[in-house]
Amino acid sequence: MSFHHIKTLTLISYLLAVSGLLPATVYANHSVTTDHAEKQLAANKQSMQQIIAHGEQEHKNHCYKCHTDKVYTRKNHFVRSLDALSKQVKRCKNNTNAPWFDEDTNAVVEFLNQKYYKF
Numbered sequence: 001m002s003f004h005h006i007k008t009l010t011l012i013s014y015l016l017a018v019s020g021l022l023p024a025t026v027y028a029n030h031s032v033t034t035d036h037a038e039k040q041l042a043a044n045k046q047s048m049q050q051i052i053a054h055g056e057q058e059h060k061n062h063c064y065k066c067h068t069d070k071v072y073t074r075k076n077h078f079v080r081s082l083d084a085l086s087k088q089v090k091r092c093k094n095n096t097n098a099p100w101f102d103e104d105t106n107a108v109v110e111f112l113n114q115k116y117y118k119f
């Protein structure tokens with residue numbers, strides 16, 4: 001066998017291997033990606049539930065000094081967007097001594113949005 005033949009054979013076996021393996025690799029990658037996306041989605045859902053639970057707790061601890069939940073559902077409630085809700089929660093928070101980081105404030109916004117406003 002000449003050197004040239006060996007090279008050709010190597011090339012053919014390489015091509016066979018690649019064409020045989022490629023679909024399997026793509027498939028494997030695809031299912032790994034889907035799996036990963038599903039896990040990520042589940043994790044996001046879980047962390048959203050944790051955020052909302054945290055928001056509910058903080059709200060309970062700091063937000064009943066001046067009004068009840070009725071302000072959120074009264075007929076002429078003035079908060080009409082997520083942005084307005086976020087601003088109002090910050091305003092009200094500044095009138096309490098709630099020692100909140102932005103995460104806590106945001107968690108309360110998420111909680112109020114999920115339970116009452118539904119923007």
Ligand code: HEC
Pocket residue numbers: 059062063064065066067071072076077078079080085088089092093095096098108112
């Ligand atoms: C110092 C008193 C005070 C505290 C404490 C307070 N609020 Fe308020 N809040 C108000 C007042 C006053 C209004 C306006 C009520 C009105 O217009 O009759 C209001 C209104 C709101 C609204 C808008 C309701 C609507 O009409 O859509 C939201 C949302 C709100 N508060 C969230 C909170 C949150 C969250 C907390 C806890 C950080 C909180 N408030 C604590 C005084 C307070």
